[in-house]
Amino acid sequence: MRMNWEEIKLLQKKPRFVYEGKDTVPGRSLGGSKLIVIDITSDAHFYSELLTITYNTLDDDGNDDGVNHLSVKITDGEIRRELNTDFIDLAPFAVPGRQRTPGVPGDPGNELHVAGFPWPYLWGANGSINLDTRNDSDSELTVTYQFHGFKFPTKDFIIDG
């Protein structure tokens, strides 16, 4: 494959941007779900390259056991396109490696994250990134989603299709 230098230069000139959605997801006994919506502003379309996620890992009793309790369904709110089956577990792509079992010695830490997972997707201006998040712990959990990418100003670009 031959690298297209002109395209790389054009991409590097585009303004970098991060969209963030952060919220608390209530515990299981209080419904255990939260729809987190990231609104794409009207001034630009957004092409995301990476998705990073951080969250905490509290068990039913509020202890940090290092085990993930969150799952998510990601949808493009503009064209109603679902981007995964059912509710996928956050852990396999948003924490390092395997999980820790409760009772095993060690400090699982409070926040877990990776440097970024590929998420090449074009989000239209005025659209939204819908992150329907579920929690199967009885403790309230906090989660932050960040989409890293480029803006394509609507005064210069329209989306076809």
Added chain:
Amino acid sequence: MVETITRPNCYPYIYGKRKLEIKNPVEHIYFKVNKDSDFYLYFLLVNWPIGTDTPDLSFSIRDKSRGKTYTDIPVSITNFTTPAKLPFISGTNPINFMFFKDSPIEVIIEGQTPGTPFDPEYININLWGLHQA
């Protein structure tokens, strides 16, 4: 002058199952590719509670409808997710395997000790790839 961006015909997609219990020495797990898109599988992402279990888990992947197999012999998961404490992305080798629309994806996992089930509390599996309309 306003430029037109054509919406890409491929987009990221994750097929996932969470908290699967493993009961058999060789476990077959199935996913079904959507009817309207081919699926280019890029990463197999797996994790499970450590407990007293070793990380010795093998897997193979195949498209049963075409008789195509990515790995004929189950290969150790440690080739794809080492070591446990590193970020997953840096320890995960790309798989690069195409499944056509509406075809079954079969993931076969087994423990390293023949006849003995790999026995974590549960296992999470995500298949990360690109849908191509």
